[in-house]
Amino acid sequence: MSHEGIRIVSQEQAEREAQPEVKLPVDAVTPAKVRVMKTEGTGVEIDWRDGHRSKWTFAWLREACPCATCHEARDADGRKPGIPKAQPATLLPMFKEKIRPLEANAVGKYALRFKWNDGHESGIYSWEYLRRLPEGAEV
Numbered sequence: 001m002s003h004e005g006i007r008i009v010s011q012e013q014a015e016r017e018a019q020p021e022v023k024l025p026v027d028a029v030t031p032a033k034v035r036v037m038k039t040e041g042t043g044v045e046i047d048w049r050d051g052h053r054s055k056w057t058f059a060w061l062r063e064a065c066p067c068a069t070c071h072e073a074r075d076a077d078g079r080k081p082g083i084p085k086a087q088p089a090t091l092l093p094m095f096k097e098k099i100r101p102l103e104a105n106a107v108g109k110y111a112l113r114f115k116w117n118d119g120h121e122s123g124i125y126s127w128e129y130l131r132r133l134p135e136g137a138e139v
């Protein structure tokens with residue numbers, strides 16, 4: 001008898017896999033109104049069908065980019081979505097242009113995609129991802 005194909009998983013991983021994420025109700029992940037305040041340069045507000053309103057600043061959303069590269073970079077530093085990389089205190093503050101999207105587009109009916117002014121545009125922010133994000137800073 002072969003043991004091929006048997007996967008050894010840690011207790012922790014086994015428990016994690018046994019409890020799939022709680023599925024959110026459809027109304028919680030369906031936006032009733034989406035406001036991308038591009039002209040004001042502030043952020044995004046979403047009114048969900050269940051009545052909840054979420055708000056994030058653009059800077060916060062940029063730091064919560066769900067693409068694989070940003071996700072791995074955050075994982076490596078143990079950062080949660082929305083939290084910027086710590087800057088060494090000894091460096092003089094450099095001028096950084098305020099982060100904002102040059103474009104914001106819907107991806108089908110399920111997501112938002114931003115083309116940020118730092119050139120990054122690979123993150124697809126699904127409604128479900130957005131709804132699960134904590135709210136970020138004041139808009």
Ligand SMILES: [Zn+2]
Nearest residue numbers: 065067070123
């Ligand atoms: Zn990214």
